[in-house]
Amino acid sequence: MRRLLATALLPYAKLRNALSPGLRILMYHRVARLPAYDQLTVSPERFERQMQQLAAHKVVSLEEGLRTLRAGPLREPMFAVTFDDGYLDNLTAAAPILERHRIPATIFVTTQFCDKALSHPRYGDIGEQRLHLDWDEVRRLARTPGISIGSHTRTHPYLPTISDSLAQQEIELSRAExxxxxxxxxxxxxxxxxxxxxxxxxxVRQAGYAAAVSVAPGVNHANADLFQLRRTEITDRDDEAQFRLKLAGAFDPIHQLLHARRTRRFAQKHLKPSTSYEATKL
Ligand SMILES: [Zn+2]
Known part of the structure; x- marks a missing residue:
């Protein structure tokens, strides 16, 4: 249904891209082969095909994308790739594919995941297998041409629910660490x-960051708020046709409606004292 709608919206999206091109930031989490569908995981085969498709476009680092946005209206559509949470598979599975297609990427790490003190609650205990990058691996990635490391806090909290001093630590200290x-x-x-x-x-401004990314869907133009840049979530269901629709922005109006609903629901839950981090996950 959504795909049909997006297909119908494609001519409008293409016209918009031609008239007012923007920077589209793709959001990934894991690149792994899991037994069942997981919204945050793309299989290595799917990721390879997506990167092959993406390489036909102008793909820039987040840094170059930011420079371009600051310089004024874009001349052509641009794309950037990001990964959240700092999963080990970003190094073992995604990095070789990115390198093969010469695609830059930013990996947002949570410091206590790298310290092995915490792990993302979504995947729980996965036994012997380590889920997250350790610091040696983060350094290896940071030295890899085209890869940059960003901050995704210290403990991955639901930031609006914690105290001022804790929120400041999560944002500032993680950057310093x-x-x-x-x-x-x-x-x-x-x-x-x-x-x-x-x-x-x-x-985030006060901590000295140059920009920050959110999960609000859509594309970023020269007038974008650099501290809440929009991103496009990519999943394992994005085959060639659907990935093309997402790159063109044909899903944006649908995703913006869904996002507005989700934000409203979060705000309602947030008012209840029993709100837990788990309950607010995707
Ligand atoms: Zn995250």
Whole structure:
């Protein structure tokens, strides 16, 4: 149904891209072969095909994308690739594919996942297999041409629910910790679950980041708020035709409606004291 709607919207999306091209930031999490469909996981085969398709377009690093946005209206559509949570498979499965297609990417790591003190609650205990990158692996990725490391907080909290001082630590300290580990600046931040309010926006600016990404769907133009850049979520269901529709932005109006509904529901839940991080996940 959504695909049919998106197909119907394609001519409009193409016209919009021609008249007013933007920077589209793709959002990935894991690249792995799992026994069942998982919204945050794309199989290596699917990822390879998507990158092959993407390589026909202008793909830039987040840094170059940001420079272009700051310089004024874009001349052609641009794409950037991001990964959230710092999964080990970003190094073992995604990095070789990115390298093969010469596609730059930014990986947002959560420092206590790299410390092996915490792990993303969605996947729980996965036995012997390690889920996240450790610091040695983060450094290896940081040294890989085209790969940059961003911050995704220290503990991956639902930021709007925690105290001012904790929120500040999550945003500021994570940046300092990553910079010390990789011996390089950390210009980008990514809000866990994309949830943010005015306080988070202020803290991210104050911490010295150059820009931050959210999960609000859509494309970014020269007038975009650099501290809540929009992204397009890519899943394992995005075969060639659907990936093309997503790159063109034909899904944007549908995803924007769904996102608005989700944001409203979160705000309602957020008012209840029993709101837990788990309950607010995707
Ligand atoms: Zn996350």
């Amino acid at each position: 990553i910079a010390a580990q990789i011996q390089a600046p950390v210009p980008f931040f990514c809000y866990p679950s994309g949830d943010l309010g005015p306080r988070e926006l202020a803290l």
